[in-house]
Amino acid sequence: MNCMTRCLITGASGFVGSNLARRLCADGWLVRCLVRPTSRLELLESLNVDFAYGSLDDPASLRNAAAGVDVVFHLAGRVAALRSHEFTRDNVEGTRQLAKACALQSAPPAFVMASSLAAGGVGTLKTPRRESDPDRPVSAYGRSKLAAEQAAIEAAGDMPMTFIRPPMVFGQGDRARLQMFLGMKVLPVHVSPGLRRFPLSVVHVTDLCDALVRIAQRGERITGRDAPHAAPGTGRYYVAADRHVTYAQLGVLAARAAGWAVAPLPLPKPVFWFAGSLGEVAGRLRGRPGIVNLDKVREATAKGWVCCDDKIRSQLDYRPAAPLEQRFAETVAWYRHHGWL
Numbered sequence: 001m002n003c004m005t006r007c008l009i010t011g012a013s014g015f016v017g018s019n020l021a022r023r024l025c026a027d028g029w030l031v032r033c034l035v036r037p038t039s040r041l042e043l044l045e046s047l048n049v050d051f052a053y054g055s056l057d058d059p060a061s062l063r064n065a066a067a068g069v070d071v072v073f074h075l076a077g078r079v080a081a082l083r084s085h086e087f088t089r090d091n092v093e094g095t096r097q098l099a100k101a102c103a104l105q106s107a108p109p110a111f112v113m114a115s116s117l118a119a120g121g122v123g124t125l126k127t128p129r130r131e132s133d134p135d136r137p138v139s140a141y142g143r144s145k146l147a148a149e150q151a152a153i154e155a156a157g158d159m160p161m162t163f164i165r166p167p168m169v170f171g172q173g174d175r176a177r178l179q180m181f182l183g184m185k186v187l188p189v190h191v192s193p194g195l196r197r198f199p200l201s202v203v204h205v206t207d208l209c210d211a212l213v214r215i216a217q218r219g220e221r222i223t224g225r226d227a228p229h230a231a232p233g234t235g236r237y238y239v240a241a242d243r244h245v246t247y248a249q250l251g252v253l254a255a256r257a258a259g260w261a262v263a264p265l266p267l268p269k270p271v272f273w274f275a276g277s278l279g280e281v282a283g284r285l286r287g288r289p290g291i292v293n294l295d296k297v298r299e300a301t302a303k304g305w306v307c308c309d310d311k312i313r314s315q316l317d318y319r320p321a322a323p324l325e326q327r328f329a330e331t332v333a334w335y336r337h338h339g340w341l
Helices: 015-027 059-066 084-103 140-156 175-186 205-218 247-257 269-286 294-300 310-316 324-337
Strands: 006-010 030-035 050-053 071-074 110-114 161-165 168-170 189-193 202-204 236-238 263-267
Touching: 006 015, 015 030, 015 205, 030 059, 050 059, 059 084, 071 084, 071 205, 084 110, 084 140, 110 140, 110 205, 140 161, 140 294, 161 205, 168 205, 168 324, 175 189, 175 247, 175 324, 189 247, 202 205, 202 324, 205 310, 205 324, 236 310, 247 263, 247 324, 263 269, 269 294
Parallel strands: 006 030, 006 071, 030 050, 071 110, 110 161, 161 236, 168 202, 189 263
Antiparallel strands: none
């Protein structure tokens, strides 16, 4: 692909999507962003991008948005829901409609979808999750991302597609991890689920965007017609930072980057189940899911979320461009520059 590659990004107004749009514009791509009329576009306003107005439940808008592009980066999706059917509607059926719209193009684009480590399931330091492992999601969110992958394959026909399954993503523009920083700023402790070490992989958004570009340019593909006969893990990649950490270490690294000292505070798992139940009730009362809910507690009380990214390193020469300490420092600097922290 040359520097004038045309692409469509779904979820472009969000955290990962806006960072990817910025990276692609800097590389000389022609970037089209699928946004709703009500989307907040402040993270995209300074970029030279085209806007296609529509949504994943509007097939006509998807066909128009995908017309003439070489690559579709599908990043849109729901990460929290009050009821499982909301995950199905937005993650599964939305992906199906987008894949159909792309497959109907006279020259179908390459389809690159950001899925999640949650679609694969739990991984530990001893047995990190690999692409060829059987998928065993433990949460409704994870099951919906796995079903979204399958829906895309079913709708794809001969359209080439690749799925990337990132772990926890952090970096500039990330409002989810911002809550962790704000909490530690008020109270110098970092709460960790369970009394045992909770290992996890993370990835900085800049490194994830680099991985997405590499996949778009020369990643392994799978098509709907090939899927029944393909080897396990074909067309899928895990990606991670320079090293794995525990959740306690994650908080210490983040706080140190902000110039604070915090103490890790491991709490028994029943405390998290209680907090998740309260969050579930509060979410239903106000009509929108909170940061803490039962589905997130299912993920937080698993044995760990560790993945092995040897495949993308060996096939696509992916390497994190900086260590976690530098990445957290960059994240804090962005938060402070934009008045978030």
